[in-house]
Amino acid sequence: MSEQSLGTLEETALIIVLMKDQSYGVEIVQIYERHMEQSISLPAIHIVLKRLQKKGLVKSSFGESTPERGGKRKRYYQGTPYGYRVIAEIQERRNQMWSLVPKNSFHYGLL
Structure with missing residues (x-):
């Protein structure tokens, strides 16, 4: 069993990252808002992604710069094999x- 424990937002962000080969912040926000039916700020997602990266659950790389972004490059996130194992263990425990x-x-009105 993994020693990782994740908060709800970390868990949700990790699942979103694992949905695709690679995702970037704005896309992750859009998917989160669509599936969770609540809004979240881009800075909040970036904080969570940095935490997940520090834990080794996701990795990131920069894409090419684009004129639409004023020459800035997007940071793309990918799940790691370890990230997938951790989320699978969480799902199994649940x-x-x-x-x-x-x-x-x-x-009895409990559920």
Whole structure:
């Protein structure tokens, strides 16, 4: 088992990064907002991505500069094999916990 623990936002951002071969900040914000149905700022996503990179769960590289961006290059993020393993372990632990919830819990207003 991995020793990594992730906050909800870190977990969500990692899943988004793993959805594609590579993603950049604005794209990650758009996917987050579409799937989570709430807004998030680009700086907040950048902070989370830096944390994930520091933990070895994602890596980044720069793309080519473009005139549309005033010569600035986009930073692209990719999940690492370790990042995929960590998120798969989190999913497995959650599935195990959900399997312990009685199927009739919704009858009692618990779910």
